[in-house]
Amino acid sequence: MKKYIFFAFLILCPSCVLATPIIKDISSAYTSNSLVFTAIYESPDNSFDPWTIGGWCFQIFIDTDQDDSTGLYSGGFEFNVRAVELEANGFIHVRRTEGGGGPGGWGESMGTVPLTLGDSFFSTIIPLSFLDYDDGSLDYRLDIYDTIEGDWQGTGITHAGGTFYVGSSSPIPEPATIALLGIGLIGLAMASRKKAIR
Numbered sequence: 001m002k003k004y005i006f007f008a009f010l011i012l013c014p015s016c017v018l019a020t021p022i023i024k025d026i027s028s029a030y031t032s033n034s035l036v037f038t039a040i041y042e043s044p045d046n047s048f049d050p051w052t053i054g055g056w057c058f059q060i061f062i063d064t065d066q067d068d069s070t071g072l073y074s075g076g077f078e079f080n081v082r083a084v085e086l087e088a089n090g091f092i093h094v095r096r097t098e099g100g101g102g103p104g105g106w107g108e109s110m111g112t113v114p115l116t117l118g119d120s121f122f123s124t125i126i127p128l129s130f131l132d133y134d135d136g137s138l139d140y141r142l143d144i145y146d147t148i149e150g151d152w153q154g155t156g157i158t159h160a161g162g163t164f165y166v167g168s169s170s171p172i173p174e175p176a177t178i179a180l181l182g183i184g185l186i187g188l189a190m191a192s193r194k195k196a197i198r
Contacts, residue, residue, distance in 0.1 A: 020056045020145070020146050020163060021042060021056065021144065022042045023039050023040070023041045023163070023165055024040045024041055024042060026038070026040075026142065027170075028167060028169045028170070029169060029170050030128070030169050030170075031136075031171075035062075035138070036123070036124075036126075037060060037081070037124050038121060038122070039123075040120060041120060041122075043056075043120075048083075049147060050083060050084045050159070051086075051147065051157060052147060053147055053148060053149050053157055054147065055146075055147040056144060056145060057083045057084045057086070057144075058084075058122075058143060058144050059082050059083065059084060059143045059145075060080070060081035060083075060140055060142050060143075061073065061079070061097075061140065061141040061143065062078065062079040062081065062131065062138055062139075063075050063077050063139040063140070063141075064138045065078065066138075066139060070098070071097050071098060072097045072098075073141075075139065075141055075166070077097060077141065078096065078098060079094060079095065079096055079097060080094070080095045080097050080106055080107070081093075081094050081113070081126065082094075083122075084145070084159060085103065086115065087112060090114060091112035091114055091115065092113060092115045092124065093110075093111075094111060094112070094131075095109055095110065096108050110130040111127075113125060113126050113127075136169060136171065137168075137169060138168070139166065139167070139168050139169075140168070141166045142166075143163075144161075145159035145160060145161055146159070146160045148160050
């Protein structure tokens with residue numbers, strides 16, 4: 001398994017205020033049929049928004065075969081979970097990177113998954129069927145972006161990379177994994193809400 005590491009670099013942008021959060025902890029855990037990805041973070045204003053200048057968003061690149069010669073980039077990422085493609089219902093796309101096509105050439109959509117956003121965390125549950133029934137042993141790279149002024153495909157905005165984090169999955173004991181995870185996320189959300197009210 002890869003050791004958890006962190007790398008950051010600055011983008012000079014005099015016309016924008018950078019809002020990317022600082023990731024404090026990442027859990028990339030799998031059950032018998034899904035990958036549960038959760039990141040806990042600190043952010044000055046919690047402005048997740050892929051389409052408004054001053055916001056931030058992310059992508060999760062996934063390497064399911066641990067073979068750097070397949071997929072994209074030096075990590076060989078076969079799939080991409082794109083929070084930059086946020087649908088009106090709060091779902092985001094999972095794309096297969098090989099073969100091209102799709103927005104920006106990121107590949108065909110395997111489907112959409114719900115994105116859960118709290119004041120200090122985000123989480124998504126990805127069926128392993130979307131990842132070609134992977135065995136759950138996978139590596140990831142989480143890229144965080146600032147939403148800044150630009151002209152990507154005529155939208156008037158673009159996404160500037162600020163930080164990325166890499167790591168590997170780990171198993172969650174069964175049974176009732178999703179129920180226990182849900183309780184944990186509800187607790188995080190309630191704690192964040194109480195903190196915001198004070």
